[in-house]
Amino acid sequence: MQQPARRRQVNRLPRERRVAEILEAARAVFAQSGYENALISDIAERAGVVEGSIYRYFENKRDLLTKVVEHWYGGFLADDESQFPSVRGTWNRLRYIIWHHLSTIHGEPALSRLVFTEFRPNPAYRSTTLFALNRRYTSRVIAVVKEAVAAGEFRADVPANLVRDMIYGCIEHYTWAFVRGEGDFEVDATADRITDIVYRGLAAKPEAAPDPMMSPIARLERLADRLEAAVAAQNRKTP
Amino acid sequence: MQQPARRRQVNRLPRERRVAEILEAARAVFAQSGYENALISDIAERAGVVEGSIYRYFENKRDLLTKVVEHWYGGFLADDESQFPSVRGTWNRLRYIIWHHLSTIHGEPALSRLVFTEFRPNPAYRSTTLFALNRRYTSRVIAVVKEAVAAGEFRADVPANLVRDMIYGCIEHYTWAFVRGEGDFEVDATADRITDIVYRGLAAKPEAAPDPMMSPIARLERLADRLEAAVAAQNRKTP
């Protein structure tokens, strides 16, 4: 039976605000401690509420985690999907997608890790909202690839879903060390390199025109630059 | 409530045997239940010993898991490393490596999952025996790529470590559904497809070029690639 009990100052907030505050607190705590080690009591304290209040808005700890991650996804997906359409050209689009994923991981390694460890391995993942969001997020690679194939820009026999796995798999493999907290990585440079290798690997006429703007003259100029540089470097080393 | 537990027949065994039995039991239980949900008591029962006995041979639950996984790795690495040298040709070697990883995951999805969820995300992973084993396991991709580059079979500007990430990342991304217990995949066919896309993406002279003759510009570009690679190699040796 509940006892009356001395109350602390009640701080009334509209539902929306309260939920937002709890989500934010939970995000911070989950990011810092991981799911298992996160304490509801810590989250409550950080949100400035009592433990029980959390259960007014969230079914249980797991649900809270899910909501945090979905909220996060929802946030950047909206941005992302408004930006993406304005990017033109296959290379640029792939680069944007790759850059975005790298950037997301770079910005929230701890949340990314939660997705990788708490959601994706879960047998029920497929029937999850997060799965659906992620699908939406990753399927654009497939669309881009198919369009490029249709346009003759990519080889006709490119399996689009493997390309998707390759891109996301590569990124996530590459960033594991950072996600674990070891060192750092450069988002832009890495995006360039991955995009390059992928693009060139898929292009129908390899170096022959990733960028249609590049005229033979321009290519020869680049070549000259590179040769000069190489020779100069050689001289520097073995004078 | 535990069962009445009739006094078990005391059964002395040489240390080796006992350890092997516990490892096997632990492997089965961890594979079935995952790390958190696995119970020492289940492992003990399956191994035909009492809980306390496990602590004679293993420091704690985590240590037991580690030993299980290292034992598993040790097992297939030995085989693998004896097989690999006899595989000739870049395509074949890549194919072997890719096939092997697919095959490993296909054979032990649950243990693979443990590696993905319990070890790799761990901040201390890098200083782990498993990390070292894995390094040995995956670094062959780098060797193969570098050799192929040196031989002019792959483009000169291919970043070997990105290729490694791409291959392992792709495989793991591709197999997540299976690891979660959804559906199945064909090891051989998948190995072929991944090898193909990777190889063709890196090959200096893509077969798919309608006209096998390179343009003069392309030849010059290859020359530049080689020069750059040579300089880079030079630098590495005489810094």
Next chain:
Amino acid sequence: MQQPARRRQVNRLPRERRVAEILEAARAVFAQSGYENALISDIAERAGVVEGSIYRYFENKRDLLTKVVEHWYGGFLADDESQFPSVRGTWNRLRYIIWHHLSTIHGEPALSRLVFTEFRPNPAYRSTTLFALNRRYTSRVIAVVKEAVAAGEFRADVPANLVRDMIYGCIEHYTWAFVRGEGDFEVDATADRITDIVYRGLAAKPEAAPDPMMSPIARLERLADRLEAAVAAQNRKTP
């Protein structure tokens, strides 16, 4: 997690009506879930009010239960007490009382159960309004019995209060299975049978020799058997 809870239309109602609606909702919920498992929030929702409003009309959950049960009692007691006086004759009166109790349980097994489990065992029961109501309800048995004794219809040495306990106890014991939700019982037939056995058990001049087949001679023969057996047993023990 509670539902988003769109702001309900404020709906002012006269106190009487509001109380009645809450009582009805509470009755349904308590009947369905029992006291412990009933949720104030469920009751509120069903009554179309908000939790806090319940506390304007009832002190607490327990008080609400009490009011529900008293209200129920009040309802059938009024009917009952207006009917009873018109029933004539001891047998008919007993039958009516028994029938009424059976009928009450049959009509509201869940509420009956609440009385049996939540009120009667309570140490404070005796100082309860419900106790008083119940007393009024059951004491008529005593009146009937005493009148029948006075009239010579029942044996002179019949302890009226034991008869009361016997009647109500029998009924409640007999109906437990039904109250638990197992099967059903026939109110009328059962009332007949219980009334019969009670009436004949108390009647001063039983209507007939129950078993006409048993002659005095047979009884004497049985007696002889028993006496012999007793004596023989005696001899065996204390020779």
Next chain:
Amino acid sequence: MQQPARRRQVNRLPRERRVAEILEAARAVFAQSGYENALISDIAERAGVVEGSIYRYFENKRDLLTKVVEHWYGGFLADDESQFPSVRGTWNRLRYIIWHHLSTIHGEPALSRLVFTEFRPNPAYRSTTLFALNRRYTSRVIAVVKEAVAAGEFRADVPANLVRDMIYGCIEHYTWAFVRGEGDFEVDATADRITDIVYRGLAAKPEAAPDPMMSPIARLERLADRLEAAVAAQNRKTP
């Protein structure tokens, strides 16, 4: 992860003993506080163990209660069933049964109450061990009644199961006040009174014939009863 933690003096006991001690402690605590209010921590402390130890032997709080009550039942049922067969004569047998139930309630009102409130109302009661035990316990009334009917001692149309309900219902109704903690009752005198009213109510030829003088046969029968009872008592004492 469990911390090492300072230990108190470990007090090793064979399973049997430990279980017995926990049962005893639980019995006391449940009897004192009822099920809901009983604390596992109190039980543990009283048993001289740590809370967790209780869960080695009992699945949960409910299971513990169940075991306590079954143990209690088991205890008196054994005694009871060894005594009963030596009681001779219908009157004596009924009296013994009634006396035993009164005596049980008198000796353990709190446990009796637990049975009445926590077990019997439960929808699953019927599939319970306790139900089976209770069945065994109460069904003897039916056997006795049927035998008496067969022997012509009771009226032929007596419904045995109603008699059982009447006896147990009467006893329990009668003892509610005591079970609630109000006052006391005399086991023996009450047993006599209930037995009398039941016996006379069922007897084929009630002694209560208008003429208070018993018939010679009836007097002899009573005599036989007493002799039998005496012999039975004798046997119990000098086996």
Next chain:
DNA sequence: AATGAATGAGCCTTCATTCAT
């Protein structure tokens, strides 16, 4: 009068690990 957000006390339960026998 009505709303509904916020409170908060505290119990049951788990299970890796230890250590007396």
Next chain:
DNA sequence: AATGAATGAAGGCTCATTCAT
């Protein structure tokens, strides 16, 4: 070496009740 009884820390969750709006 083997047993298995005992430990004990700690955290998720519930829900009647209050009270600011």
